[in-house]
Amino acid sequence: MSSTASNLPIAKAITAGLRDAMTADDKVLLMGEDIGPLGGVFRVTDGLHAEFGSQRVVDTPLAEAGIVGTAVGLAVRGYRPVVEIQFDGFVYPAYNQITTQVAKMHNRTSGAVNLPIVIRIPHGGGIGAVEHHSESPEALFAPTAGLRILAPSNSQDAYWMTRQAIECEDPVIMLEPKRRYWVKGDVDPDHRPELTPWQARVVRPGTDATLLAWGPSMPLALESAQAAAEDGIDLEVIDARSLSPVDFPTIAASVRRTGRLLITHEAPVLGGLGGEIAARISEQCFYHLEAPVLRVGGYHLPYPPARMEHAYLPDLDRVLDGVDRLFEH
Amino acid sequence: MSVFRSTIPDVAADEPMVQLLAADGTRSPHPEFDAVLAGSGLATPERLRGYYRDMVMIRAADLEATSLQRQGQLGLWASALGQEAAQIGAGHASREQDYLVPTYREHGVAWARGIEPWRLLELFRGISHGGWDPNALRTHPYMIVLGSQAPHAVGYAMGLQRDGVVGTGDPTTDASVLALFGDGASSEGEVAESFTFAASFQAPVVFYTQNNQWAISVPTSVQSRVPLAQRSRGWGIPSVRVDGNDVLAVLGAVRSALDSARAGNGPMFVEALTYRMAAHTTSDDASRYRPAAEEEEWAAKDPILRLRRHLEQQGEIDEQYVTRCDEEAHDLAMQLHHHIHGMEDPDPVRMFDHPYAEPHPIVDAERAEYLEYISQFEDEEERA
Numbered sequence: 001m002s003s004t005a006s007n008l009p010i011a012k013a014i015t016a017g018l019r020d021a022m023t024a025d026d027k028v029l030l031m032g033e034d035i036g037p038l039g040g041v042f043r044v045t046d047g048l049h050a051e052f053g054s055q056r057v058v059d060t061p062l063a064e065a066g067i068v069g070t071a072v073g074l075a076v077r078g079y080r081p082v083v084e085i086q087f088d089g090f091v092y093p094a095y096n097q098i099t100t101q102v103a104k105m106h107n108r109t110s111g112a113v114n115l116p117i118v119i120r121i122p123h124g125g126g127i128g129a130v131e132h133h134s135e136s137p138e139a140l141f142a143p144t145a146g147l148r149i150l151a152p153s154n155s156q157d158a159y160w161m162t163r164q165a166i167e168c169e170d171p172v173i174m175l176e177p178k179r180r181y182w183v184k185g186d187v188d189p190d191h192r193p194e195l196t197p198w199q200a201r202v203v204r205p206g207t208d209a210t211l212l213a214w215g216p217s218m219p220l221a222l223e224s225a226q227a228a229a230e231d232g233i234d235l236e237v238i239d240a241r242s243l244s245p246v247d248f249p250t251i252a253a254s255v256r257r258t259g260r261l262l263i264t265h266e267a268p269v270l271g272g273l274g275g276e277i278a279a280r281i282s283e284q285c286f287y288h289l290e291a292p293v294l295r296v297g298g299y300h301l302p303y304p305p306a307r308m309e310h311a312y313l314p315d316l317d318r319v320l321d322g323v324d325r326l327f328e329h
Numbered sequence: 330m331s332v333f334r335s336t337i338p339d340v341a342a343d344e345p346m347v348q349l350l351a352a353d354g355t356r357s358p359h360p361e362f363d364a365v366l367a368g369s370g371l372a373t374p375e376r377l378r379g380y381y382r383d384m385v386m387i388r389a390a391d392l393e394a395t396s397l398q399r400q401g402q403l404g405l406w407a408s409a410l411g412q413e414a415a416q417i418g419a420g421h422a423s424r425e426q427d428y429l430v431p432t433y434r435e436h437g438v439a440w441a442r443g444i445e446p447w448r449l450l451e452l453f454r455g456i457s458h459g460g461w462d463p464n465a466l467r468t469h470p471y472m473i474v475l476g477s478q479a480p481h482a483v484g485y486a487m488g489l490q491r492d493g494v495v496g497t498g499d500p501t502t503d504a505s506v507l508a509l510f511g512d513g514a515s516s517e518g519e520v521a522e523s524f525t526f527a528a529s530f531q532a533p534v535v536f537y538t539q540n541n542q543w544a545i546s547v548p549t550s551v552q553s554r555v556p557l558a559q560r561s562r563g564w565g566i567p568s569v570r571v572d573g574n575d576v577l578a579v580l581g582a583v584r585s586a587l588d589s590a591r592a593g594n595g596p597m598f599v600e601a602l603t604y605r606m607a608a609h610t611t612s613d614d615a616s617r618y619r620p621a622a623e624e625e626e627w628a629a630k631d632p633i634l635r636l637r638r639h640l641e642q643q644g645e646i647d648e649q650y651v652t653r654c655d656e657e658a659h660d661l662a663m664q665l666h667h668h669i670h671g672m673e674d675p676d677p678v679r680m681f682d683h684p685y686a687e688p689h690p691i692v693d694a695e696r697a698e699y700l701e702y703i704s705q706f707e708d709e710e711e712r713a
Contacts, residue, residue, distance in 0.1 A: 069523070072486040073486070104458075
């Protein structure tokens with residue numbers, strides 16, 4: 001098992017989580033494109049091929065449906081496959097397998113078969129990439145019953161969510177914040193966190209409004225809270241952490257205290273996960289709300305070319321503008 | 330001559346078809362498969378009588394299922410009439426330790442694996458999405474999104490490799506996987522990807538296509554420019570086309586391929602030429618797209634009649650056995666009839682039972698909401 005607490009970038013925290021999971025359970029194996037000797041295009045599996053060999057760190061053919069589909073068969077046989085999809089925009093060839101097979105096999109077999117599969121997807125934009133490398137597809141998966149979705153935003157969560165997703169008997173999609181892969185943070189692999197991976201975390205207590213974000217948007221959320229504080233607005237910031245299930249009780253408790261909720265995510269606002277959260281919170285906290293639940297996110301567009309993405313992605317000004325609008329009511 | 334070359338000299342060329350039993354029951358020798366059949370004990374007179382009985386039984390269950398659909402007892406039925414030899418043969422060609430991965434029209438395969446027909450009908454009645462434990466019966470659930478099951482078969486085979494039960498030299502414990510799909514599903518990308526994975530990793534899997542000529546209303550010629558058996562060869566997967574209405578050819582080819590795969594020689598592909606005698610499902614009308622003459626032509630190649638003729642010619646079957654099979658088949662149909670007519674609908678709250686393996690707050694909350702909602706009506710009933 002792993003050593004001691006250390007300061008690791010998110011990518012390396014995931015590597016450590018994978019290594020410790022593979023050491024703890026020899027049924028855990030990794031599959032994906034270029035994850036072997038290369039260590040993955042983001043180097044998340046760096047060193048694992050040398051350590052565990054090609055039977056447990058499998059460089060697959062370039063075929064996402066085949067990767068996820070063979071993971072299903074391995075899981076039926078008793079393995080715990082961890083699949084890497086190279087980029088968010090490349091998950092769609094596997095969409096059929098994920099939604100009709102991975103999500104439904106347990107239900108289809110009346111509970112006889114569990115599919116403990118983890119599908120790791122580097123997600124989100126802001127990296128100056130070409131098309132299909134910057135997407136936020138959480139709303140395409142969150143409504144599919146049978147799937148769970150985790151979105152770590154920091155190194156400690158990245159390590160433990162990796163471990164706990166692999167231990168989970170249900171399939172879990174891990175949306176890894178690719179533009180934060182190299183942001184460092186403390187990781188304590190020796191002490192299991194008190195919070196389950198399915199719970200949201202209040203990362204900054206506040207009294208005037210709640211700001212909800214997840215994954216790659218968390219630094220922006222905290223930065224926004226700091227800037228708002230300079231304007232005399234005390235924001236409570238919540239890291240959703242789990243996008244399926246969403247921890248509605250923690251969000252609702254916060255909104256009952258603050259009376260206002262702003263949600264920010266990189267995915268388009270239209271049909272985004274923020275819409276479902278807004279609807280539920282409006283219903284559950286109706287008499288506590290001082291303003292409508294507002295959302296700041298991407299536009300109803302294909303993700304734009306890199307030189308325009310700064311205008312598409314939520315930034316400090318857009319979030320603060322959203323905060324101001326919360327107080328116009 | 331062009332620099333472009335094909336490994337297949339002429340795309341229109343016929344692929345030879347292995348046949349051991351002609352439509353009139355005449356037996357032809359086939360050195361390779363005869364050796365497999367002799368060595369495996371799969372073709373003793375007793376076993377052949379057993380396959381005859383199996384085919385008669387499953388056809389009776391199939392016809393009864395169509396009746397049950399007409400009586401409103403099933404939402405839908407996908408008949409496998411005409412494919413009995415292709416299915417009973419493949420099912421019995423597999424060994425106990427093998428894992429089978431079917432589509433939704435593998436009633437004969439299921440029968441051969443010991444899955445009772447009423448379990449299949451659960452799915453078509455709408456009691457559950459699948460009526461058996463795949464690991465206990467070593468048979469994957471029926472697959473409706475066609476082609477999606479093929480990579481599952483390959484993945485399972487990759488698991489067998491990692492479990493060390495491939496290529497040890499002991500065919501009684503070494504295992505392989507049989508991936509079943511039809512001519513239509515063979516066009517799915519996931520089947521192509523499965524060929525790639527299986528070939529690259531030399532996985533112990535046999536791809537088995539029952540080419541029943543029709544994907545609902547579209548003929549096989551639209552699915553493939555070349556005979557299906559030739560497709561896998563581009564992946565380096567050896568293949569053979571057999572007469573799918575000939576139970577001996579199917580047994581020989583599938584057992585041979587599965588044993589090769591379990592020995593560690595990588596994947597193989599078997600195309601069984603057969604015919605879907607009935608419409609695609611009870612919702613389909615085959616007269617809109619295929620000529621009656623074609624159905625008559627294939628009726629003359631009936632797999633059950635063929636085996637019976639062969640056994641009669643060999644003096645291995647008598648009138649008494651045939652009659653007893655018919656009686657047992659009738660009894661099975663009656664049992665199915667009564668079983669399905671007597672089947673109670675599940676309590677709808679059971680739909681909340683298995684979306685997840687671990688507790689899920691949203692599902693739990695919605696189950697509670699549902700129960701509270703319906704309890705109002707129970708209260709009203711009590712008052713009334």
